[in-house]
Amino acid sequence: MTLVGTIYSYPQNPRVFKAQIVAKYNGLEVKVDDKFVMGTTNKTPEWICKFGASQVWLFSSCGCSRRAMSLTALLRYGSPDVPAFEGTDGTVIIESGAIAYYLAHYKEKSALVGRSKSEEAHIQQWIQFIDSSVGPPLGQWVFPLIAPERVPYNKATETQAIETVKSKLKTLEHHLVKKTYLVGERVTLADISAATSLLLAFKQIFDPQFRKEFPAMTRWFTTIVHQPHFKAVAGPPSLCETALKFTPPKKDTKDTKDKKPKEDKPKAEKKPKAKEPEPETEETFEDAPKAKSKLELLPAAKMPLDEWKRQYSNNDTPIAMKWLWENIDLTADYSIWKVDYKYNDELTKLYMSNNLAGGLMNRLERARKYAFGCLVVAGEDNANIITGYFIVRGNAEEMIEEITDAADYESYSWVKIKNVNNEEKKKVDQVFAWEGSIDGKPIKDGKVFK
Incomplete structure (x- = not known):
């Protein structure tokens, strides 16, 4: 691998993970300085002169005297910004997002940065959403629990922070219901940046009850953190089983012997409550009728699809398949389609390929009444494929809308078998x-849609 530079930070900084993981994906080597001491190294004149450049130019764009004043101020107060990066070519960068961005673009045509202007913009959209909308309230929630000596705990602040985090994560959840990755059909800088930002939360406060509210987000997170390059940097992932709670410090016991008991005061008579006005009745509106599928206009099938699904579920497969071929009408009622994942050459671990197949199945809800299918994963780690067959209602030459509407549809080729x-x-x-x-x-494995 090509050595491109050195990162300076304290140990086990998740923000450093972000840059290291990006480097792994692009086949780059980035060293982490093991002699760095937080609060000492980053307050030396040498450090300030090298990595304080960005702050210097906030004070002055030119002029020796003003520049000297800026350096004096920085030397006095220090520059705590970490991680910091120094490239082998002399490039100096602070802020984890900027370092990760630099390393992601270091390799030409890297898939991490998107394959179009649109993807590139959406990658930045999700990075900024997590950093600016989720990160701050998440910090208000978790930091008082893990470092109360530095960030005082406040119950009201925590309650508000939890509400805000849940509100913002609903946006992420809604997006991921129909997506395997944040942008496109493969890991990008957006996934790496977002997953590392949520790493501490999933480890410390996102317990099983919390994760139940965000199943799509949890599926996405576990998919990303199990990627080989991610695990090589951040280690084996672990999900929180019991959320971290604030434990108040024990109060000093005081002598209360001399305290006089409080005198009982006569209770004031309760005033009768004023009669509350009855709530106005609200008008109720019925939901607009859902548009019927075109498939509902087809003549009734000789073989009900639900009956086939029961046969498949309740019998050994050979018995079920014999029943299928004896009863299915492939001239008008149904068609069979061969399905292949388009990017089999990019697949790695078997379980990850199976998760990918499951992602498609999860997004075919509209087609549940009109289709049945199996996708299987065949091969070994780093040499496997996703392929399968679907039984689809109707015998048209084009795939039904209920399937083409699925988010992952374009990631697969769908070929109708004309001669079964x-x-x-x-x-x-x-x-x-x-x-x-x-x-x-x-x-080796598979997923069923029924």
């Missing part, structure tokens, strides 16, 4: 049974 002969049936059989091999790759 015995050879094709055997292929469908082994996919629906998760048995055998495909192109010499043994089937």
